[in-house]
Amino acid sequence: xxxxxxxxxxxxxxxxxxxxxxxxxxxxxxxxxxxxxxxxxxxxxxxxxxxxxxxxxxxxxxxxxxxxxxxxxxxxxxxxxxxxxxxxxxxxxxxxxxxxxxxxxxxxxxxxxxxxxxxxxxxxxxxxxxxxxxxxxxxxxxxxxxxxxxxxxxxxxxxxxxxxxxxxxxxxxxxxxxxxxxxxxxxxxxxxxxxxxxxxxxxxxxxxxxxxxxxxxxxxxxxxxxxxxxxxxxxxxxxxxxxxxxxxxxxxxxxxxxxxxxxxxxxxxxxxxxxxxxxxxxxxxxxxxxxxxxxxxxxxxxxxxxxxxxxxxxxxxxxxxxxxxxxxxxxxxxxxxxxxxxxxxxxxxxxxxxxxxxxxxxxxxxxxxxxxxxxxxxxxxxxxxxxxxxxxxxxx
Numbered sequence: 001x002x003x004x005x006x007x008x009x010x011x012x013x014x015x016x017x018x019x020x021x022x023x024x025x026x027x028x029x030x031x032x033x034x035x036x037x038x039x040x041x042x043x044x045x046x047x048x049x050x051x052x053x054x055x056x057x058x059x060x061x062x063x064x065x066x067x068x069x070x071x072x073x074x075x076x077x078x079x080x081x082x083x084x085x086x087x088x089x090x091x092x093x094x095x096x097x098x099x100x101x102x103x104x105x106x107x108x109x110x111x112x113x114x115x116x117x118x119x120x121x122x123x124x125x126x127x128x129x130x131x132x133x134x135x136x137x138x139x140x141x142x143x144x145x146x147x148x149x150x151x152x153x154x155x156x157x158x159x160x161x162x163x164x165x166x167x168x169x170x171x172x173x174x175x176x177x178x179x180x181x182x183x184x185x186x187x188x189x190x191x192x193x194x195x196x197x198x199x200x201x202x203x204x205x206x207x208x209x210x211x212x213x214x215x216x217x218x219x220x221x222x223x224x225x226x227x228x229x230x231x232x233x234x235x236x237x238x239x240x241x242x243x244x245x246x247x248x249x250x251x252x253x254x255x256x257x258x259x260x261x262x263x264x265x266x267x268x269x270x271x272x273x274x275x276x277x278x279x280x281x282x283x284x285x286x287x288x289x290x291x292x293x294x295x296x297x298x299x300x301x302x303x304x305x306x307x308x309x310x311x312x313x314x315x316x317x318x319x320x321x322x323x324x325x326x327x328x329x330x331x332x333x334x335x336x337x338x339x340x341x342x343x344x345x346x347x348x349x350x351x352x353x354x355x356x357x358x359x360x361x362x363x364x365x366x367x368x369x370x371x372x373x374x375x376x377x378x379x380x381x382x383x384x385x386x387x388x389x390x391x392x393x394x395x396x
Contacts (some may be wrong), residue, residue, distance in 0.1 A: 140343070
């Protein structure tokens with residue numbers, strides 16, 4: 001199976017699985033791990049998905065790792081798991097490392113696989129010191145990345161005995177903030193509705209492997225308000241259309257494709273990537289061992305953002321710039337809804353400029369209130385806060 005999946009004889013590289021001083025040990029280990037993960041799809045996820053389909057139900061849950069996007073194709077509702085304090089506010093984990101990709105992993109899979117919902121089992125094992133502010137920050141972290149279904153962990157009828165320490169916190173009736181939970185739940189309901197009924201507007205894709213998603217370029221995109229989705233490589237030869245104007249898949253049109261230098265490119269994807277490269281649609285983060293013809297090589301955040309902007313019209317910008325603001329653009333009917341979230345620890349005040357034209361208003365999803373905007377929209381966001389800029393074409 002390993003040789004069949006990789007397309008070459010892996011036997012000479014077996015020592016690399018044990019000895020780090022073997023030539024290209026890291027690359028061979030990554031290839032082997034990807035092949036094993038593919039075998040897991042065939043022997044575990046696919047049979048489960050088939051059983052669920054035969055019994056009229058959806059396969060729910062999540063894979064083992066936050067950046068395993070390939071396994072998501074077997075879920076009726078692609079999902080991930082914010083657990084063990086893997087992602088935290090005011091911490092590098094929010095933007096760095098494999099688990100920082102998990103919300104975009106499930107929401108991207110949802111879009112490209114034609115699903116309606118994607119989930120996150122959140123808060124598990126975040127400890128008895130878990131705060132209301134952390135809870136709010138974590139759900140916003142999910143929402144601005146496209147998650148539209150939450151499984152809060154956990155609601156206990158009782159916290160007697162060992163139940164108290166079974167992956168705390170308890171976010172149910174035994175929590176200190178239970179009296180305010182309905183307000184929180186109503187907020188989550190509104191945000192989940194928006195991410196379910198709203199059509200995502202985005203022109204940038206980052207290429208991913210089935211069991212590994214890059215985060216370095218994703219971090220830059222987040223910090224510069226350049227939204228994106230992850231595109232698993234196998235879509236390029238299975239169900240995506242690659243042409244001179246970019247990639248089309250499941251109603252999305254990506255004019256720019258970012259490839260990080262160490263991303264493994266399967267042989268089946270080379271033809272599509274060469275088409276895109278010759279059209280100038282491929283941005284390579286760093287030099288590759290086997291360069292793609294026509295790819296634009298960038299090595300700094302400024303070069304990456306400039307290359308994106310040459311291919312995709314700027315959808316949203318804020319002045320002065322802030323690296324703490326995240327955004328997501330959803331379209332419901334003809335209305336454009338820009339979700340703006342402050343993931344930093346300091347308040348942000350800035351003018352907001354968007355591509356959509358029309359009458360603007362600020363929508364506060366926490367209070368359920370809408371306020372018309374006169375002139376240039378001015379964003380004022382405290383930490384742990386999300387606002388929505390609504391633009392209604394034809395009314396302005």
